[in-house]
Amino acid sequence: MKRRDFLKQTTFASGMFFVPQFLKTFEQIPKEISSYKKVVIIQLKGGNDGLNTIVPFRNDIYYQKRQNIALQKNELIQLTDNIGLHKSLQPLQNLYDNGFLNIINNVGYPNPNLSHFRSTDIWQTASDSNQYLQNGWVGRYLDYTKANPTKAIEVDEALSLMLKGKTKNGLAVTDAKSLHNSLREPFYKNVITANKDAHLNEHNLGYLYNTMIDAKSSAKYIFEKTKVKTTANNYPKNSFGKQLKTISQFINSGLETQVFYAGLTGFDTHANQQNTQTRLLKTYAESMAVFINDLQKNNTFKDVLVLTFSEFGRRVKQNDSRGTDHGTANNVFIMGQNLKQQGFYNKLPDLSNLDKNGNLKHEIDFREIYATILDKWLAVDNKAILNKKFSNLNFI
């Protein structure tokens, strides 16, 4: 039996092409799309080695502690008298020169946790390190603004904790078309249509139906809104390039989405770090450069702020396998057109003042970055989202 026949057979016979009127038709609500500020959050998963990304090439301690893996001055892109950029980040030099890049050093949190999962949870939920939260900071932003699921999109298979709120969830989409098609089958149309008048209550069954309806209307909204918009076709052919391409298509089509989340995996470089990091940073930088360029061409870059983080940095001292172990504080990249601070936000880490495990001490709490974005970019009170008030930084 062919799939098509099968679907036909398992389809409810009546009312096949009934248009579900009751669906939340977001697209009919007129909105000043262009006035929306957008945040694109990128995670370098596994813990990128920040010290070999932004390199203090005049620092003796750096060379002492990293005898096999330290990068030499002539291998770097020199940004200042004493700071060099990993050569793979060459595509970002333009952004740096134009003042579209701000690098914040020594970002972390008190009592750092060195587990990938736990530290990722801490960054995603904006919790203290000994606090387990069941919802993410973007999810709580959705709760607070009573937003549609399409307000926050993760370009991935499953939704991360970051985008899950107490009452609202964002949307995980890799391919709006296939999500749309999955629920377009008459069977689901009929199920949804048949329950249009049902009182969808607060119990789990109501939650399931609401999620199904949300998925269907969100997928339809995204698919229809974005299908005509083409993007630049020079994105690198890897999954990170594909993610950014999808995000740019969504932004340039004027989707109401305000927060996007994507990630690049593989930074857990315990052994033979150099080749791996060179390859991954190249992927990152090449894709980012195309992405920003694509936004500029479509005149949308002015409304976009890009935040790149890693769940932790790596140990200052290399290990015996030409790699580095899990560390703590790290650098965070901010990209945007109207940055108040350009280049470096603060000083490089002090390699002579480490914690008892030989890790960097943090200077800036990552939640101050979130707070700044919430207050100054998304215009909501950070305390409502972060559960306590954090002070603002001065990068936007």
Added chain:
Amino acid sequence: MKSAHVQHLYNRIGFGILPDQLNQLAAKSKQEVVASIFADVKQPKLLKVDLSFLKELKPGDLKNKEKRQEIRKKSRRKVNEYSVAWVKRILNPTDVFREKMTLFWANHFVCDSRNNVLFTQNYNNLLRKNAFGNFVSFTKQVSKDAAMLGYLNNKQNKKKSPNENFARELMELFTLGENNYSETDIKESARAFTGYNHNFRGKFILRENQHDTNDKTFFGKTGNFNGDDIIDIITQQKQCALFISEKIYHYFVNEVSNKAHITAMANVFYKDYNIENLMRFVLLSDWFYNEENIGSKIKAPIDFLASIHKIVPFEFEQPKQILLVQRLLGQTLLKPPNVAGFKTGRSWIDSNTLVKRLRLPSILLNNAEITYTDLGDEESTLPKKDKKLKRKTFIKTQTDWLTFEENFKSTNNKTLIYSVLGSNINKGTSELLEENLHIPKKDFCIQLLSLPEFQLC
């Protein structure tokens, strides 16, 4: 017993029930049915995979870095094999309640030891053996298990530099719950667990020279406590019985707490911490069968998969695809997201996972194509070729429709609705189903499995 109650009971202690067994049990009393369930769980059947590759291994081999990496790599592959074997066991259980209970404990005493398949297997069987045992002894065994000693860094916990990770999670997640102990309690108890370690084969050893033998003050008591003493003192707190009872209530009864019922459970449990007695009390209580508890729980992905299999048996042609299905649904056994375990209930469901769950029955039972993004193996640090962006595969299964036809031969489409769906049915959906009673039973069954209602049990 009422049929609906038997069905509810089996949805919770297992993954559903077939019409024949349901009819047989409905003729019996609740006491008889529950007694027969416990008679079935007397002998734990351990789950093992072929670990002969470890036989030749000597302790010195792990000192060699390349050898160590090779063993880890093999181990991780074997852990995947174990995960597949575990799912197969769940789909074809000899003793379903013990497997369900093992799943509960795996998300309670959460542990991840994927670099060492021997420790993974031992730990998994530790959960299985103790599933209905004594909670105090169970907790002590967990504290001395090689997988847990590694996972929560207790083997790095030494007299000179205590590591508090295990002591903290022991109280926060395993026994008392947040805010029921002080930071001092954590510091003091961590000292009692110093020197805990294991040998090459995973057997517990206490390194005397790293064990702190000075007095510790814990919950108002002072003495030269060791780890077992700490667990004894913890379990003397009524809060521990309450905490475990509430967690069991959420898993087996309802995600919404009912204080009176949980207190009644804790009173039973506190007497001797016998897990079997506690479960017997739950299954025999009247409130277990209350309307609000029936069909109200969102199935975990593995439960969801098992409940499809209960109704229409199928087999994966490529067992590895079991891993893919686990990942797509958001629950890969042996790979918990963190020590707090998988978040359950509504957390299983977002728009993407729900769409996958709605589509999965037709995919599994009809070899349909499925699209997924290849993430590769996140742990691998070796450079690898760029993976393809997006893959398509057919989930290939052998569907045993004959057994389905046989099991449901005296069931018509109308009664099939109630055999398959354990919850209330939305009115509109119910009306739609009524209109479609005439279609072939197999197709009707797939429709039922593809509904939001089937996510509940």
